[in-house]
Amino acid sequence: MSLNSYLIVGARPYGEDEQDIRIINGCIAEIGVGLDPENLEVVQAKGRVCLPSFVDLHAHLREPGREDAETISSGSRAATLGGFSAVFAMANTAPVADTAGVVEQVWRIGRQTGLVDVFPVGAVSIGLHGQALAELGAMAASAAGVTVFSDDGYCVFDPLLMRRALEYVKTFDGVIAQHAQDPRLTQGAQMNEGELSGILGLTGWPAVAEEAIIARDVLLALHVDSRLHICHVSTAGSVAIIRWAKEMGVRVTAEVTPHHLLLTEDLVSGFDPVYKVNPPLRSRADTIALREALLDGTIDIVATDHAPHPHEAKDCEWDNAAFGMLGLETALGVVVSAMRDVPNWNWRTLSDRMSSAPARIGRATNHGRPLAVGESAHIVLIDPDQGSLVVAEQLASLSGNTPYAGMTLPVSVTDVFFNGVHQVKGGVLNA
Amino acid sequence: MKHLISVQELSREDTVGILDTAIELNRVTDGGTKILPTLRGRTVVNLFYEDSTRTRISFERAAKRLSADVVTFSANGSSVSKGESLKDTALTLNAMGADMIVLRHPSPGAAHRLAHAGWLESSVLNAGDGKHEHPTQALGDAFTLRAHLRPGANDFAGLTIGIVGDVLHSRVARSNIFLLGILGAKVIVIGPPTLLPVGIENWPCEVSYSLDAHLPELDAIMMLRVQQERMNGTFFPSELEYSRTFGLNRKRAKELPEHAIVMHPGPMNRGVEITAEVADSGRSVITEQVVNGLIVRMASMYLLIGGDASVA
Numbered sequence: 236m237s238l239n240s241y242l243i244v245g246a247r248p249y250g251e252d253e254q255d256i257r258i259i260n261g262c263i264a265e266i267g268v269g270l271d272p273e274n275l276e277v278v279q280a281k282g283r284v285c286l287p288s289f290v291d292l293h294a295h296l297r298e299p300g301r302e303d304a305e306t307i308s309s310g311s312r313a314a315t316l317g318g319f320s321a322v323f324a325m326a327n328t329a330p331v332a333d334t335a336g337v338v339e340q341v342w343r344i345g346r347q348t349g350l351v352d353v354f355p356v357g358a359v360s361i362g363l364h365g366q367a368l369a370e371l372g373a374m375a376a377s378a379a380g381v382t383v384f385s386d387d388g389y390c391v392f393d394p395l396l397m398r399r400a401l402e403y404v405k406t407f408d409g410v411i412a413q414h415a416q417d418p419r420l421t422q423g424a425q426m427n428e429g430e431l432s433g434i435l436g437l438t439g440w441p442a443v444a445e446e447a448i449i450a451r452d453v454l455l456a457l458h459v460d461s462r463l464h465i466c467h468v469s470t471a472g473s474v475a476i477i478r479w480a481k482e483m484g485v486r487v488t489a490e491v492t493p494h495h496l497l498l499t500e501d502l503v504s505g506f507d508p509v510y511k512v513n514p515p516l517r518s519r520a521d522t523i524a525l526r527e528a529l530l531d532g533t534i535d536i537v538a539t540d541h542a543p544h545p546h547e548a549k550d551c552e553w554d555n556a557a558f559g560m561l562g563l564e565t566a567l568g569v570v571v572s573a574m575r576d577v578p579n580w581n582w583r584t585l586s587d588r589m590s591s592a593p594a595r596i597g598r599a600t601n602h603g604r605p606l607a608v609g610e611s612a613h614i615v616l617i618d619p620d621q622g623s624l625v626v627a628e629q630l631a632s633l634s635g636n637t638p639y640a641g642m643t644l645p646v647s648v649t650d651v652f653f654n655g656v657h658q659v660k661g662g663v664l665n666a
Numbered sequence: 667m668k669h670l671i672s673v674q675e676l677s678r679e680d681t682v683g684i685l686d687t688a689i690e691l692n693r694v695t696d697g698g699t700k701i702l703p704t705l706r707g708r709t710v711v712n713l714f715y716e717d718s719t720r721t722r723i724s725f726e727r728a729a730k731r732l733s734a735d736v737v738t739f740s741a742n743g744s745s746v747s748k749g750e751s752l753k754d755t756a757l758t759l760n761a762m763g764a765d766m767i768v769l770r771h772p773s774p775g776a777a778h779r780l781a782h783a784g785w786l787e788s789s790v791l792n793a794g795d796g797k798h799e800h801p802t803q804a805l806g807d808a809f810t811l812r813a814h815l816r817p818g819a820n821d822f823a824g825l826t827i828g829i830v831g832d833v834l835h836s837r838v839a840r841s842n843i844f845l846l847g848i849l850g851a852k853v854i855v856i857g858p859p860t861l862l863p864v865g866i867e868n869w870p871c872e873v874s875y876s877l878d879a880h881l882p883e884l885d886a887i888m889m890l891r892v893q894q895e896r897m898n899g900t901f902f903p904s905e906l907e908y909s910r911t912f913g914l915n916r917k918r919a920k921e922l923p924e925h926a927i928v929m930h931p932g933p934m935n936r937g938v939e940i941t942a943e944v945a946d947s948g949r950s951v952i953t954e955q956v957v958n959g960l961i962v963r964m965a966s967m968y969l970l971i972g973g974d975a976s977v978a
Contacts (some may be wrong), residue, residue, distance in 0.1 A: 427776075430865030434674075436774035436797030436840060439864055505782070507777030550783070551753050554773035554796070 238614070239619055239655030240277040246285035248606045250582030256285065257424060258612040261655030266317060278657065280616050283649060286586045288320030288613035290593040290602045292383065292490060293412070293466055293538035294563060296322070296353070298344065300329025301336070305543035305633050307341060311350040312542070312587055312631040313563040316664055318615035318648040321594065321602040322351050322563070326358040327388040333358035333369035335377035343381035354511070354599060355383040359400045359411060363389050368400060375407040382598040386414035387466055388513075390448055392418055397452060401461040410462040410488075410596060412512065413452050415473070420444035425554060427500045427515045435504060437553065440515045442470040444559060449473050451504035453480035453487050467540050469514040478533045490538035490594050491525050493569035498522075498638060508549045508556030509638050526577050529588060536593040537565045543634035561637040564630050568623060568644025575645065589630040616650035623647035623662070632663065669781040669790045673801045673845040681848055682820050688809055688958075688965035698731060698960050704871050704972055705734035709765040712738040713755065714793075715771040715858035716923055721793055724956070725768045728963035730971075737764070744747065744810060753785050754774065760786035765971045767791070774798035789970045797835050802966055803931055804841035806959035807888070808849060810951055812957075814927050815885055822851035826883050829853060829871075830912055831890030831939055832861040832901075837930045839890055843871050854880050857890075857912060860901045888929040889914050889939045906939055915941045919949070926950045 248266070254265060255270035269273075307324070314322045314550035324341055326332035332341060338355035346351025357374035361367050363386045374381040384404060391397045391413060400411050421444045426432050428439025449465055453476065456463035465477065468489045480487050494512060499519050502510040510516060528534040542559025549556050570572040570589065574580045579657075594603025604610040622643040626633035651659035658665055667680065676684075695702060710729040714722050718778050722738065729736045739759070745945045752771070759767060767786070769777045770793040777792035777799075794800040808822075816822055827846055833839040833855055846853050847870030855862065867871055874880055881887075892908060909915075914928065922928075925962045929941075936942045945952060 346864075381961045428864050430868050433834075433863030434840070434869070436795070436799070436837060438797075506778045507783075547753075548750065550751075550753055552773040552776040552779050554776075555752075598851065 240275055241278050241652070241655070241657060242270060242272045243280050243285065243614070243616070244277045245279065245281035246283050248285045250284045250619070253281070256614070258652065258655050261612055263606065263608055263610050263612050266606065268658050270548050278650065279652070284617040284619050285580055285606065285614050286582065286617065287590045287603070287604060287606055288567070288651060288653065289318050289589040290321040290597065290599055290617045291539050291541070291563065291566070292323045292536060292593040292597050293387070294322045294324060294541040295327065295543065295559070296324040297543055299326065299340065299464065303633070304545050305500045307344040307353055308348045309631060309633045310541070310563065311345065311348045311353065312664055315350045315651050315653060315659055316631050316648065317563040317566050318617070318651055320351055320565065320653050321354060321490065321599050321615035323354045323356050323383055323597055325354045325387045326385060327363055331362050332356065332361070332466055333361050335370065335373040338374050338379040338381050350653060352599065352602065354382055354383070354597060356387070356412065357384045359384045359386045359391050360396060365389060365392055365396060368396070368403065371403055371409065372398070372406065375409060378517070382407070382409050383412055383464070384409055385414065385466065387412065387414045387491050390414050390416040390418060394451060394455065398459060400456050401456055401463060402459045405461050408447070408598065410464050412464040412466050413448065414466050415445045415448035415452065416534060417444040417447055420447070424515070425511070426503045427501065427517045429518060431504065432502055437503070442472050442517070445471040445514060446476055449476050453477070453485045455518045456487055457483060457485045461486065463487045467492050467495065467514055467538070468525065468533070469495045469517050469521060471521050474524045474528040474533055481533065488535040489533070490536045491529055491534045493537060493566045493573070494560055494638065496522060496525055496529065496573035497569050502638070506553045508551065508553050509560065509636055511553060511556050511558055512560050513558035522573070526574060529574070530577055530580055530584065533586070535564065536596065537570055537589050539563050543632050544636050545634060549636050561630065561632050561634060564632065565625055565637060565644060567617065567641050567648060568646055571646050572644055575631055612652045612655040613654040615648055618647050618649050621647045669803055670899055670970060671777045671790065672791045672799045673783055673804050673841045673848065674750070676845070677849060678821065681805070681811065681845065684805055684962060684965050684969060685809055685812060687969060688961045691964050691968065692961045695731060698964065700959060703733045704968055705729065705732040707767040708734045708971055709763060710734045710736050710766045710768060710967065711759050712736065712768045713759065713770070714739065715741045716794070718770055718794070718904065720768060724792060724960050726771065728960050728967060729941055731964055732878050732967060748916070753783070754847045756780055756785040760788060764788045766967060768793045772796050777967065790844050791966060791970060794837050795839065797840070798837055799841045800837040801820060801841050803838050803959060804845040805962040806955060807842055807929060807931070809843055809958040809962050810929065810955050811886055822846060822849040825851040825885045827851050827853050828856055828880055828884040828887040829890065830856045830877060830887060830914070831844055832892055832896060833890065834863050835893060835896065836890050836901045843869060847871065854884070856880060858902050860973060861896070877918065878921070881918055882923065883927055884922055886927045886929060887922065887962060888931070889915065890932065891933065892935055892939050909938050913939055913941065914944050916943050919944045919947065922949070923966065929955060
């Protein structure tokens with residue numbers, strides 16, 4: 236019997252007709268009906284939806300620096316349990332991932348953990364300070380092969396620095412992932428600016444603070460003909476600008492988080508900081524616009540913005556709490572929950588938005604590939620009828636800041652194959 | 667009622683109940699001068715994360731008039747200034763057996779968190795949480811308005827009240843706008859657009875940028891304090907321009923109806939939002955507001971932790 240070889244029986248690729256999938260030596264060897272198991276271990280998957288594993292272009296794994304909140308190892312466990320095979324780890328660590336040394340360290344620890352491929356994101360500017368370019372070329376040329384650069388957590392606010400960054404990454408087909416937040420318009424901001432922020436007395440975070448930066452940056456990307464990616468789009472106005480930019484031929488892509496698809500600002504009225512996130516939860520109208528944009532491709536991908544924080548960072552008053560929420564383990568269920576009533580949404584579209592499109596943007600060439608013979612077996616099996624109750628204490632993440640605790644998400648990830656390794660079985664990680 | 671966090675949680679009946687209790691307490695204590703045994707053996711902790719001598723003293727006196735044991739815990743000179751979290755302070759006070767915590771905190775929602783995060787058993791009374799609310803200030807102001815304009819009435823139907831100035835940063839304004847709405851008064855909020863919150867057009871009030879246009883219709887006018895730190899030219903061009911446009915001076919006061927009263931939650935910037943002449947005039951009820959604040963604080967404490975104890 237060869238290594239990492241299985242016969243998956245009766246799974247429904249992309250939610251369509253049942254097929255058997257033969258995996259030999261970590262690759263998909265055959266897809267068809269009524270395949271002979273020969274000597275292979277059989278994985279019964281009748282009725283399960285079968286998709287290429289997901290790719291997260293935006294996660295905070297906190298290592299190095301905040302290993303109390305998450306590590307590359309714990310984040311990798313959370314990721315594979317969520318059905319991911321690749322995770323892009325954001326640069327706002329301590330030290331910041333702004334040198335080849337740090338990105339190689341992250342990449343190596345990811346390899347050693349070996350549950351998902353961890354692709355470090357490089358900082359755009361030294362120390363995320365927004366003043367001088369980090370050594371983008373060195374990070375790109377390092378063993379980590381960085382292609383995505385972001386000061387996420389901070390906006391690259393200086394338009395000249397942004398222009399230079401966009402230009403510079405053209406040398407190695409990189410992309411600048413912008414955290415679009417005008418810092419002046421969001422001084423002390425705590426929640427979406429609207430009627431509710433006024434009533435609650437929490438400093439407002441206007442939609443225009445995001446939209447103005449996106450408008451500027453799509454024009455810069457057009458001017459220098461480079462690749463721009465917009466992190467965590469959260470407003471209807473941003474969607475309109477990105478839609479216009481794409482019509483103009485700007486090479487812009489965009490992501491939305493699961494939480495911005497599902498949750499709205501009214502949750503803030505109980506002052507529980509588990510709902511405090513950057514960008515903030517927005518209005519119902521915004522979530523509807525985001526869902527439509529994800530369906531029509533204006534927003535290319537879902538990215539989790541998985542942001543673990545230790546308990547005490549949220550067990551306090553709102554103003555003093557940290558921004559961010561967990562995302563990796565709940566992403567699929569939350570996306571299905573938000574999108575299932577949107578007409579024409581289907582598993583193929585979900586697979587594009589959560590797997591092939593993010594892999595393409597991040598140039599993760601071995602991920603987000605179709606379920607086809609010859610491809611690496613990065614496969615997730617989903618029970619579309621079995622809900623999963625979210626229990627914060629049971630998550631693999633070292634942190635528990637999930638806004639979904641107590642919610643039953645409509646689907647569950649049952650099995651995950653990573654390079655053919657059957658590492659999640661029945662929703663449980665073998666490691 | 668276990669906590670008093672926000673006037674928005676009060677019904678009209680609750681509100682009138684508090685005001686009636688305050689009237690009764692006012693009567694049996696001769697205007698808050700006599701001490702009642704009502705809260706004997708109860709512990710009230712004043713937990714103040716912001717300096718506010720006026721409010722702190724008012725709560726201290728209110729609790730003492732009801733014979734409660736009063737502990738004051740200020741951000742200065744305690745472990746709070748050493749970085750102890752609100753939660754740890756809450757756990758400590760809970761362990762010490764506080765029956766009520768009166769919280770003043772710069773963060774909106776802090777009192778709500780203290781009451782509902784599962785940190786303690788005590789009643790929580792919000793003494794001002796950032797820009798959010800200051801319910802006992804609004805109850806005191808309602809007490810004052812009722813005494814002058816609607817004695818004994820159960821609502822404020824037919825009254826028009828102007829609230830002038832920095833609503834954006836004012837918890838007093840928020841609590842007053844919503845409480846007056848609950849009582850059925852018509853509220854006109856007047857100020858420069860930079861000092862009015864986004865979305866205020868959907869609140870239970872009218873919004874205007876002109877003070878002069880509304881003076882003749884007001885039964886009462888509340889002038890809000892302009893914080894020194896707002897005067898740096900980003901919210902309005904200058905102190906002088908502000909006081910020219912939105913300040914209450916003798917000329918403007920003359921435009922008010924004969925019976926109209928002038929209010930200010932204090933502390934005042936004399937010469938900015940209100941001139942000394944108006945503040946000290948016969949129609950000013952500013953010092954009464956201080957007394958009435960004390961009375962409604964007594965009423966609130968009594969209703970929250972007085973249990974079966976009778977008023978007298």
